[in-house]
Amino acid sequence: MITKEYLINLLKENGVFLKGDFTLSSGKKSDYYINMKKAITDPEILSTIAKLITKSISEDNIDKVAGPALGAVPIATAVSLESEIPLLMIRKEKKGYGTSKLIEGELNEGDDVIVVEDVTTTGGSLLKAIKAIQDNGGSVKRAFVVVDRQEGAIEAFDSEGVKLEPLITVDEFF
Ligand SMILES: O=P(O)(O)OC[C@H]1O[C@H](OP(=O)(O)OP(=O)(O)O)[C@H](O)[C@@H]1O
Ligand SMILES: O=C(O)c1cc(=O)[nH]c(=O)[nH]1
Numbered sequence: 001m002i003t004k005e006y007l008i009n010l011l012k013e014n015g016v017f018l019k020g021d022f023t024l025s026s027g028k029k030s031d032y033y034i035n036m037k038k039a040i041t042d043p044e045i046l047s048t049i050a051k052l053i054t055k056s057i058s059e060d061n062i063d064k065v066a067g068p069a070l071g072a073v074p075i076a077t078a079v080s081l082e083s084e085i086p087l088l089m090i091r092k093e094k095k096g097y098g099t100s101k102l103i104e105g106e107l108n109e110g111d112d113v114i115v116v117e118d119v120t121t122t123g124g125s126l127l128k129a130i131k132a133i134q135d136n137g138g139s140v141k142r143a144f145v146v147v148d149r150q151e152g153a154i155e156a157f158d159s160e161g162v163k164l165e166p167l168i169t170v171d172e173f174f
Contacts, residue, residue, distance in 0.1 A: 040075055075117075111138045
């Protein structure tokens with residue numbers, strides 16, 4: 001059976017935990033880094049993540065699964081394949097040409113959406129994607145992250161009225 005413990009072991013076996021001096025997306029400094037790009041480019045890890053999220057939403061009536069670029073797009077794609085829920089891809093910025101869209105895929109007014117993320121530190125990137133979905137008529141029902149670093153994202157989500165649901169928190173690695 002696919003469990004959270006199975007995912008933790010896969011991440012450990014694949015050496016996604018790095019020690020060193022790192023600057024994070026938010027500008028924060030850290031003495032460790034979770035190499036989620038390595039994790040989500042591994043088929044077994046990606047498929048395990050997709051199965052865990054799909055199982056968790058099996059009772060929900062969800063119209064779209066969304067992931068912000070870059071790290072969450074493969075995760076959202078894998079969940080879309082597993083659950084057969086159509087995909088939305090959220091760009092970091094609007095394209096200045098072509099269709100000039102921030103959200104790729106078909107988001108309809110009133111759609112119930114789940115969002116996924118690879119890792120959260122402040123939660124700022126995923127909150128920005130959620131706002132884009134809401135501004136375009138979507139209703140964000142659930143928010144999943146593979147690994148939460150326990151540095152304030154859950155609290156930041158709470159204050160925006162969205163519950164952040166980590167598959168794993170960083171303390172579960174140690
Ligand atoms: O919770 P936060 O403080 O926002 O940090 C986490 C974000 O940082 C990373 O993305 P990054 O900005 O490195 O972009 P990428 O996915 O394009 O590499 C990660 O994929 C999350 O989106
Ligand atoms: O906050 C980030 O940018 C971040 C932290 C981390 O541990 N891993 C990652 O891919 N991004």
